[in-house]
Amino acid sequence: EIVLTQSPGTLSLSPGERVTLSCRASQSVSGNFLAWYQQKPGQAPRLLIYGASSRATGIPDRFSGSGSGTDFTLTISRLEPEDFAVYYCQQYDSSPPTWTFGQGTKVEIK
């Protein structure tokens, strides 16, 4: 089973700053089936990035994803007030079909 480890656990930042979140897989993620989600308190998660680097519908271009193999990154170019949330990475493995999430990174207001 592929384990995803996100770092750091918490980031304290100010609006306008650039953010880089890391997601490391215990084995190579085949097909780059890696996604990022944003979750705000009391809300369901929202898909931001899929296929490691493709933005989902309606996601602002300040969000970008990169990486391949075992190392993936979510970047927010300039933090907006509405971006303070928890971010999860997620991968799909076909053998057997399983979907796993990282433990999350909380981006909080400094």
Next chain:
Amino acid sequence: QVQLAESGGGVVQPGGSLRLSCAASGFTFNKYGMHWVRQAPGKGLEWVAFIRYDGSNKYYADSVKGRFTISRDNSKNTLSLQMNSLRAEDTAVYYCAKVLEGGRYYFDCWGQGTLVTVSS
């Protein structure tokens, strides 16, 4: 627009059963695979189960295999999760989620969730 509405959550004793439902609208339900994902209070996300668009394939997390059953009724645009032999560690908000077009790989749209509490 896509809407997913879970129902059926509540308080149940350890060893008990509960059936969750997810009513889908705003998209062609019988063309998309569907998932259940849960989140324990204050914790992260955990995938629970997946069902193919036509119900022909189902997959489960090891933590629920043999106890939970995912199903769907395409005539009623409804997804279900039958949960048996419930344990305290099954306490969570349960979300249904639609796959992103093009494959089973990602969770595109989510419901607001329904809370299941397993406690005596």
